[in-house]
Amino acid sequence: MPQARLMDGTVLARRIVEATAKKAADLTDRTGTAPCLATVLVGEDPASVTYVRMKQNRCRKAGIESRHVALPAATTTAQLVATLRELSDDPTVHGILLQHPMGEHIDERAAFEAIAPEKDVDGVTFASFATMSFGLPGFVSCTPGGIVRLLDEYAVDPAGKRAVVVGRSAILGKPAGMLLLARDATVTYCHSRTRDLSSVVREADIVVAAVGRPRLIRGEDIKPGAVVIDAGYNPGNVGDVDFDSAVERASLITPVPGGVGPMTIATLLEQTVDAAARQLGV
């Protein structure tokens, strides 16, 4: 068995970002208004500060303005909700990114639901989850959306294939499964309570690992020839898939880093410009 071909998220993401930058420039030329992403951060968790700064940098390079709202760690849910409603009502803001996870004292769901669906470029609201699930137009969660774009790029059509999603989080596993179901895969959700995970994963033509447990999925769990998408992010740039053994069995596999990761932010930027275009009536 030859080694799997790599699904290169870096190259695809760069192409998407270039196209997005061109759209942003066109939009700015035609309307006099640049697309604007509001980034909202509660507290000063160093990792979150870094993530937000990176997103702002990427916005700037793509010709997207970003407006940062830094709230103190002691911000209440009510205050956060009020801030998000103001941004939702502000016509100069086209997309809203609420950096999460947040402190334990914040009702994350109440905060997400204060984001207007037409500005939910990170795909975190109930409405976005439902439109993803029902195959309706709307914004997607960025990582699952990036996964589907990677499959498209490598000509993997999920229709009729068995897809196994390991993980069921609200912004990763669940929407990833729903997007694959909307593309006519036969989708199985696995999680911490799944019995004999290996044998379930072995049924899959497409595996999406999205659980945040380092090297949980090993080569012997992979059906020969399967497509393996590793959306796990664990300390030390380690995915949820044991790459070295899985690459010997898969036909296509995402590396970590450089696979799913870059697609997430590319999707965020693209959706922000799409949101701006719609709101500016272009």
Add this chain to the structure above:
Amino acid sequence: MPQARLMDGTVLARRIVEATAKKAADLTDRTGTAPCLATVLVGEDPASVTYVRMKQNRCRKAGIESRHVALPAATTTAQLVATLRELSDDPTVHGILLQHPMGEHIDERAAFEAIAPEKDVDGVTFASFATMSFGLPGFVSCTPGGIVRLLDEYAVDPAGKRAVVVGRSAILGKPAGMLLLARDATVTYCHSRTRDLSSVVREADIVVAAVGRPRLIRGEDIKPGAVVIDAGYNPGNVGDVDFDSAVERASLITPVPGGVGPMTIATLLEQTVDAAARQLGV
């Protein structure tokens, strides 16, 4: 192998309706206001007229008022949305049921989304789908909600079991799978594009047939000892499961009629009274 035990929806539904009627009477005593379900029907499709009338009758017997809004077949989406928003804002209405399917010219999704989530006792809104999917408090789609109650009643714990849902409609298959996933089943969605449906169904400890194709699932597709829920409704009181052969393999099975069917309306009534209790602050 002995024959499967029947899961009797008629008996369980009767018990739920009795408890609901008692809650409705208590609520009316304490607040001077009876729970009220608004039923909205567009056009005069005879089957829909019959369904709505049946629901009204069942409401009356349970001490729930119903207010019927009959709209002409030519009603536009905008008019329907306006009616549903009025009912959503009307404090004397506690639950809203929009009878569907409706005419092709109606944007069904726009209509559903005009129902306030706190009155969505039929579980059709994006918000209800998402709360079902994320295991959060909220109203459930009535048939999937009824299915889970039947499993509870017969002491079937989905945790760690393999559940296969055949069908992926927005109000039946998709939410049924999500409710089972929230109860820790390993859930697989099958549909018209699934290859070798029989072999996938044969993996299931719990089968939910929800596709509307008469006798699609046959005894030989059932793993011996599996629990079989037939949510299909086809002309002539025929389910999606071939009962006569499946009963020989399953450990528990719902009959058609008298299985899932009665649970749907019981769930609707129960959720209406719950909605009223919440809105009346009791």
